[in-house]
Amino acid sequence: MDQEKNCQGTIGAGETRADVRHTDATLYLRGDEQYWRTALKQQPDAARKMAPKLRDKWVRMPADDASTAGVCDKQGFVAAMDEDESERQGMKRGSTTEVNGEEALELTKDASGGEKLTLHVATEGEPYILKTTTEGGKNPGSVTFSEYGETVSPEQPPAGETVDMRELAGEQQT
Structure with missing residues (x-):
């Protein structure tokens, strides 16, 4: 992570891991189905419905989302x-x-x-x-933490490999 909140790396939830990137005020997470089931465990219905759809996709979230705020905030x-x-x-x-x-x-x-x-x-x-x-x-x-002093240059994942979490969450409420 850098001073501008850009980052790339890996985060964990329980025994699973997910790739993380933050660039252009957007946070992207990519995990397997078990990662999403663990991350969404407080919402069992959502976990059951959403985890298979999120598996191995880059999930796009606004960086100011309360649930993910600070993930790449070094300061x-x-x-x-x-x-x-x-x-x-x-x-x-x-x-x-x-x-x-x-x-x-x-x-x-x-x-x-x-x-x-x-x-x-x-x-x-x-x-x-x-x-x-x-x-x-x-x-x-x-x-x-690793790679101190190195430039952080995360790239946005290709559009075909991303899912918008807000859109998917709205889909689950209907």
Whole structure:
């Protein structure tokens, strides 16, 4: 991701993954049927009807959609991690590990709500975050960062490979 909220990469929901691209104020996600069933689990009827239609298509969503806002917002993501300065206080230095072939130091903290936060910070060069992990609590998951300093140039998927989520959602309501 870059400062202009362009990004491309992979995100996960449960045990499944989806490709993500954000360009020209539009977010695109492409996942298999299981990804969409997992992502739509709060709406079982919609998941059952929509997941087969979304399988392996690039789903086009407005970037300001509340459910996807911030997916590619680098400043927002970093600010949210640092929103409560107390989150940084009391972090314990853990072992050295490897993240995508780079040596990283683990910093951990038991947080409120039964969460355990782990930051993996590069040990060579600038100490940038390579990975964040949250275990337990309401929103477990992880984010891995790579290719620091590289230009992000996501392309819009071909029109024939995209589905507009707003149109599809309207179709489900009739």
